[in-house]
Amino acid sequence: MKRELGAQAGPAARGRRPAHGEPVVDRALSLLAVFDEHRRWLTLGELSRLSGIPTSSALRLASRLVAWGALERAEDGRYCVGLRLLEVASLAPRGHGLRQVALPYMTDLASVTRQHVLLGVRDGLRATLVERLSGHAATPVAYRIGGHVPLHSTGIGWVLLAFAPQDVQEELLSRPVNREPDNRPIAPAALRRALATVRRERLAIFRRRDAEPLVSVAAPICGAGDEVVAAVSVLLPERAAQPRRLALAVQTAAQGISRELGATPTPV
Amino acid sequence: MKRELGAQAGPAARGRRPAHGEPVVDRALSLLAVFDEHRRWLTLGELSRLSGIPTSSALRLASRLVAWGALERAEDGRYCVGLRLLEVASLAPRGHGLRQVALPYMTDLASVTRQHVLLGVRDGLRATLVERLSGHAATPVAYRIGGHVPLHSTGIGWVLLAFAPQDVQEELLSRPVNREPDNRPIAPAALRRALATVRRERLAIFRRRDAEPLVSVAAPICGAGDEVVAAVSVLLPERAAQPRRLALAVQTAAQGISRELGATPTPV
Structure with a gap:
């Protein structure tokens, strides 16, 4: 299910219209979707592989998510889901x-x-x-x-x-x-x-x-x-x-x- | 603080490079950032005003967020933070x-x-x-x-x-x-x-x-x-x-x- 979401938003399906904007949102969200109970910490390579997004794009998108606080990055470079997401999610x-x-x-x-x-x-x-x-x-x-x-x-x-x-x-x-x-x-x-x-x-x-x-x-x-x-x-x-x-x-x-x-x- | 985030990601600052992609991610995130304890339900107009994103873009971005589950939309058309965000946030x-x-x-x-x-x-x-x-x-x-x-x-x-x-x-x-x-x-x-x-x-x-x-x-x-x-x-x-x-x-x-x-x- 998560792989499908990643693939859906991946470069093959969306690459033809990068300027339209929304596919980028889907790809950013698909980076969030690859975390699960058994994968709370992921390297950039793992993020890229699991989401089907090329490393360079994954890095750019992850950086935006880190800047906002949806992801956090540890000293060893691995990513995890950030506290800011909990703040927003708590409003559901x-x-x-x-x-x-x-x-x-x-x-x-x-x-x-x-x-x-x-x-x-x-x-x-x-x-x-x-x-x-x-x-x-x-x-x-x-x-x-x-x-x-x-x-x-x-x-x-x-x-x-x-x-x-x-x-x-x-x-x-x-x-x-x-x-x-x-x-x-x-x-x-x-x-x-x-x-x-x-x-x-x-x-x-x-x-x-x-x-x-x-x-x-x-x-x-x-x-x-x-x-x-x-x-x-x-x-x-x-x-x-x-x-x-x-x-x-x-x-x-x-x-x-x-x-x-x-x-x-x-x-x- | 939330207004500033909205403004940062707003059209004035980012309009010149829509093809680059990441500003769109910032704008989508700024839609999430306008919800707070006293504003758990927002109309499209409110989303647009509070985030500084024009209505048409706000609608497109919100639709992507709804499709993924980060936002939910009630029958009266108002938006709220979605359960899917809680699922991801729970992994922080x-x-x-x-x-x-x-x-x-x-x-x-x-x-x-x-x-x-x-x-x-x-x-x-x-x-x-x-x-x-x-x-x-x-x-x-x-x-x-x-x-x-x-x-x-x-x-x-x-x-x-x-x-x-x-x-x-x-x-x-x-x-x-x-x-x-x-x-x-x-x-x-x-x-x-x-x-x-x-x-x-x-x-x-x-x-x-x-x-x-x-x-x-x-x-x-x-x-x-x-x-x-x-x-x-x-x-x-x-x-x-x-x-x-x-x-x-x-x-x-x-x-x-x-x-x-x-x-x-x-x-x-």
Whole structure:
């Protein structure tokens, strides 16, 4: 996906009209897109190779990004994502705006459960995590802020999918989808039934068949128009889980966040 | 500051060499720079006016940013900062990387104190907040993630300034600086003494003379090279504060975070 973006903006596709300007913007953005969780520090050569932009152009573009603060450069010459980007990104209404309202409620859930508490929003056919609180003792998981989780195979995803517009649901249900982490296909009919339950109960209880089985208990968060705008979940080892007991705590937190966002209270 | 950036990248300064490419990148970035805490949603006209970029160019550039996800556009046509930027920004080593290590310790501090717990790093002559945890009952404050706080007038700032390179300290001490929020000038000699105490005690106790006086208790966080890379603080009403008692808790949390970052333990 990231390689494609890089290639799209690369010299072959765009070289014929350098004066038009916007392709340059695409190329600068494609430099940002090559960083990921496993590649937080990149040399100029790596930036060039991963983005498909020739070294000389990559250097010029990276210099502009460094001057602005979107990238930072270490003494050894390697580049990383800069703090200035965090400043701007923190203004995203669906990110930190929501997060600021949700955080006190999430802190309460975390201090009671001492496990992971996650906050996510739907972004097309996947969910983006905008917050994660984790106790010291919580089971290590790979979920990270800004990262994606599948709609069909997480508690947060089930909530966001169950309350997504019909066309989004149909689009996802029309594709072959596999369960994580064991990669077994999910029958569309089974997923439909699960989503109907989520809508009825305003609650998702999702079990992950990991080496150490995990349970996610998730509930919908509504915005001022009473539409579902986010989901909050607690993720914990199955051996420690009493999902039904946790459900009320998660739903109460979701209700509190929804109320502060301007939603009409829903009877739980 | 943001207006200046806009003007810098504006058409007057750059119009003569549109084919060179990079000015376009500067202009695209200047569109991102006009958003702030009080302007999270902007019309095309506002984007154009605030950035100093003509409407037609602003529309073209904004469209590229929307296509990539750096901006999002609402049904009413207004723009806001997009989730994709949060995804990339979350890879900033000095932002979320640090935050991920610090968060469990901050959660502990927050659940004990039920007040604000802040995490900041130095960014030139100011500090950027990379995390804030706040209890329901915490005194409302304006500090926000991604926002800036002055080095000379906050607990976090004092710690970061006290351990900053000599030239950074001299540059700040050579300027007239005012205390917040009452705007009274700070005598450089007094600030020097305060910073020496912070270095000796590895602790800052800073009092804000607000209508409701606040105390900030801050301690330094060290990285793998034992250099100070961040500061953590608890901010609470003076009436509730027992700064010396809190100090140990804050220093212990800072120590834990430093240890995980690879620093050599320092005797408190």
